Amino acid sequence: MLILLLTxxxxxxxxxxxxxxxxxxxxxxxxxxxxxxxxxxxxxxGGVILARGDRSEIEAYIATDPFMISGVTRYDVTEVVLSRAAPGLEGLLP
Structure with a gap:
């Protein structure tokens, strides 16, 4: 899972x-x-996006965000390997 933090x-x-x-x-x-x-x-x-997928593809997609193109935000990307989730959120696990 990737946590995308927009500031x-x-x-x-x-x-x-x-x-x-x-x-x-x-x-x-x-x-x-x-x-x-x-x-x-x-x-x-800013904002937060929880994402999954190939990090390089998502980072390339981040570069196309209108917020990035216009220079009004920056992104910090943190990769997390989840090992546990609350009931109902098991779909977040790898």
Whole structure:
């Protein structure tokens, strides 16, 4: 599993200009079967995406995020090998 941490590096008014395009990009990540869950950080300083798949493919996909292209966010990618999950979340396990 990959944890994609987005951190905004631009003011929110600049981020907001790209939210619609970013959400289309997120939807496509789900359609490809890569994204499992996603949402905003609270307070609104970025977001988190839980993903699975080939790390190099997902990192290449991150480069196409409108947030990245416009320079309003940075990504930190952490790979985790899950060994246990709560009931109902077993599908997250390798």
């Amino acid at each position: 905004y590096i631009a003011p929110l008014d600049q981020v907001d200009q790209h939210v619609e395009a970013h959400m289309i990009w997120v939807k496509q990540g789900y359609e490809r079967g890569w994204f499992l869950a996603s949402g905003r950080k609270d307070p609104r300083t």
